[in-house]
Amino acid sequence: MSRRAFVGGALAAGAVSIPLLRSIGTRAQDTTFPKRLVVFFSANGTAHENWVPNGGETDFELSRILAPLEAFKSKLLILDGVDMASSDHGPGDGHQRGMGHMLTGTELLEGDEFEGGNGELVGWGGGISVDQFVANAVGGDTRFRSLELGVDPGGANIWTRMCYRDSNQPVPPEGDPRAVFDRVFSDLSTEDRDAAERRRQQRRSVLDFVRADLGRMSSRLPREDRPKLDAHLTAIRDLETRLQAPLGVGAACTLPTPPGGELDPGANDDYPAVGRAQMDLLVMSLACDLTRVASLQWSKSVSNTTFSWLDIPEGHHDLSHEGDSNGDAIEKITRINVWYSEQLAYLLGRMQEIPEGEGTLLDNSLVLWCNELGRGNSHSRNRIPWVLAGGAGGYFRMGRFLEYDSAPHNDLLVSVCNAMGVETDSFGNPAYCNGPLPRLV
């Protein structure tokens, strides 16, 4: 049966349990479950006064913006006063720096060969991002080292990329849920095993051939082009590894329903539906243990999404540049952030539905809600509205509101690594890092 026919069949049947190639029970009966990291991005800063919780470390009330997360209050860590200190350094405009420093904690690259825009001469981000760093450590056993999903993430430039595999190596998010489905889940069909096995053999021989060809080519190319072929070779090796990787495991792993064909991933008004489809796919890719590191990038820095479904006719970025005395604009910015909070609540809810041993997928995950700015109209990258959610396998003490006095966000990135079992006491440029962020554990 062809892939297309299988997908069609699944559509008719709705979500079906996957007859897994490796025994379903193996991991399900284990007492330990893998930890997962999920990065959740929204843009343009927030209205801090409507974001910051009221009260003390444990006896706090969620703010209006965070109120949709009430059901998960015991699984949140809300961090106020963590600044993107690294982004006071290096080239780039406010949004560029925010986006490029957010997960890397280091300066953007200089570069007169690449016009970063707005008059500043910048290159891509200058270091590995925390999600990719973690993925390098924990992603080797899964079919996908990491998955990057987006919702209308825009073109390929310094404003639209937050994940970096290395300096100068942006990782693009996939913005089309149908493409995500095809990529991540279509091979889970167990129909026609002989054909699938022959296909695997062919792929292996093609990848062998391509790898050899890359070797021939790199021996004659200019030195400065070498990193391009090295990255290509790494990608080919990843594909080869994937051919050997087991297909999904995980007790609650079910084939998700393919996203509807009527969705237009580039259409403003399909933004909520595309986002929901991406979240469904993201959760199931974690539940099936197809990956342990995933990110969901809502739009991009300088997002000018029009929240027409909230009856807000102005673009998000335009609104973010209204003055603080413009009550109407602050109200709209607040409502936009409430909406994002609702989306996070949906994601957390889906993760909580997946049982894993005594707990749930959410308990074994760390979700990081991040933003490239603290506030839009000043391009401030202080007091970034960081929210951690989930259980991180018990690493952090959740259910708290923590206030810091200008802590550098590199410290938070260190703590994210540590929570995921990746030992390090520094992340990004060490000049802006003191070690793990205090008081989290």
Place this chain on the structure above:
Amino acid sequence: MHRDLSMTVLVALLVGCVGDIGEPRTSGPGGRPRPGVPGSPGSVPDVPRTPDGMAICSGGPHVGATPLRRLTRAEYDHTVRDLVGDTTSPARGFTVDETPGGFHANTVAPVAGLAVEQYQTAAEGIASRVNVDAIVACDRAADGEETCARRFIERFALRAFRRPAEPAELTAITALYDGARAAGDDFATAVRLVVEAVLQTPSFLYRQELGAGEVSGTGGTMLRLSGYEVASRLSYFLWQSMPDDDLFAAAAANELTTPAQIEPHVRRMLEDDRAREAVRDFNAQWLELEALDSVTKDPDVYPEFDATLASSMRAETERFLDHVVWEGDRTLRTVLTGNFTFVDGPLAELYGLDAPAGGGLVRVALDAGERSGILTHASLLSTHAKTNQSSPIHRGKFVRERLLCQALPAPPPGLMVVAPDPAPGLTTRQRFAEHSSNEDCATCHRLMDPIGFGFERYDGIGRFRTTDQGLPVDDSGEILGGTDVDGPFRGAPELAQRLAESTQVSECFATQWTRFAIGRADGPADDCVLADVAERFDTAGGDIRELIVAVATSDAFLYRPAYEVAP
């Protein structure tokens, strides 16, 4: 020849307008500061210069960086169309292209893993769809399968790699084919496997430009590009696709080594429909027309704006530019000042014109006082506006960046960058007066806003208006900052006339086409090429097709800098 860096004054001014981006530095033709980036990828020796910074272009060919280019999505789609007849546009879903220099080109970042996976999926799909008999084009009954297979492999590799395959490459492809046959695959399946594999090789996915013989100049050693490399340069520039048989034949005969040999090919290629598509793509990227596919407007303010009207707007600009280049007088002057355009029903209504008969775009004359040229097209006026009002900033910024090639600095850190509060009874212009009263804002905004104010007769969707908030519109504007057309003006048509007389605008347009061709932002090492192209454009009276010929026959298409091979 000395390159006159006429923009130094403006650069000093721009640098001053932020204050913290360092000492004024040598500028390029576009007035962009040019910080050297030692050791950065693609860094190449600068052109020799006079003590006052002028480029000396008489010391032999000198071209800028030539980074390895990965096919763009458009190039991939067109190439598989011309290579194996696949018209399904498989690259449409690929990761989006980089835009260094403002135009699609994958020259900076290495390929992402996702993209390599997409190449795999696309190659499998193309191979499964390919018409084996057509691409093999060999009588297997008469000549035998093995002979047909060998011939196919050699010819297919040549066309896919855009150069003759090396013996080791042919051996590897043949081994793949033989392996498939040995595993029991039939002839067609083995051929498909070859297609699938070759489409994933770096020689197909990247445009290798290794160069042939060395040419020494006073500014460093350059390499002459091989005939096959020149053939690909031409085909990907003019057609966004692989070379055709004529180009391959010329490359094989070593007949693509001088501008005189290249020029007839350029003119021949410009007659092909594929060139029209490439020029249209340049225009769309230059003017960022793609933004019309997703622009939204406040339905309470602009109830008539919808996807249909937006697509009419895009069609108008594309049709107008097609007309100028292919049917009209081909000049940049007409692009900027043409007193005609093309409208359909919805646009005619927006423009206050009689609805044309029939459904398509119809040429109409314009009232020169109201509209002329692209600056007054509803497309650009809509994408350079807010959802519920015009935006003098965005319109002024567009003129600075896209027509004058001047990059504007970012706001200084910590500056509150706020739009003035809405105030009933004040026009947009009056509200934005804050920018000139607040000194922090004014230093930079004086370069944008006074130009943008000249567009105030067009609302947020490009409709002509004489009042704003019930008050008469003041569309007086001014170009400041040391351009060659500084001074006050009234209204966009007069601004367009002024820009059409500007040498800087003409140079900038030539620079934009060069960026499009070389796939990156220009740097100091490109100054001689840019000067040559701009001069030839000027000599040709601003003829855009001659500009394209000038780019394609410039040193940028004949040479690359020398390099060290990776150890």
